Amino acid sequence: MKCGECKSKAERVLTETEFDYNGVKKQAVNVPALYCPNCKKTVVPDMIYLRLKDYAERFGDDIIDFTECDNKDSEDMMIVTNMMWNM
Numbered sequence: 001m002k003c004g005e006c007k008s009k010a011e012r013v014l015t016e017t018e019f020d021y022n023g024v025k026k027q028a029v030n031v032p033a034l035y036c037p038n039c040k041k042t043v044v045p046d047m048i049y050l051r052l053k054d055y056a057e058r059f060g061d062d063i064i065d066f067t068e069c070d071n072k073d074s075e076d077m078m079i080v081t082n083m084m085w086n087m
């Protein structure tokens with residue numbers, strides 16, 4: 001992934017952020033983001049914010065652990081896949 005500003009190579013990091021969910025401020029941890037060593041900036045992609053809002057809706061926690069929710073998501077997917085196999 002490249003930095004949106006200087007186009008140099010950005011690293012993938014985990015960060016903390018705050019976001020707005022229906023007017024309520026929520027905190028998120030273990031959020032995948034891009035860090036540009038050139039600009040010294042960490043940017044959370046819009047796509048990630050969309051998923052955070054989705055997780056806030058489904059799990060309803062005040063602090064959203066993105067990685068944990070992501071794992072839960074994968075488990076759900078596995079259950080769905082298993083159900084399909086057993087049909």
Ligand SMILES: [Zn+2]
Nearest residue numbers: 003006036039
């Ligand atoms: Zn940059």
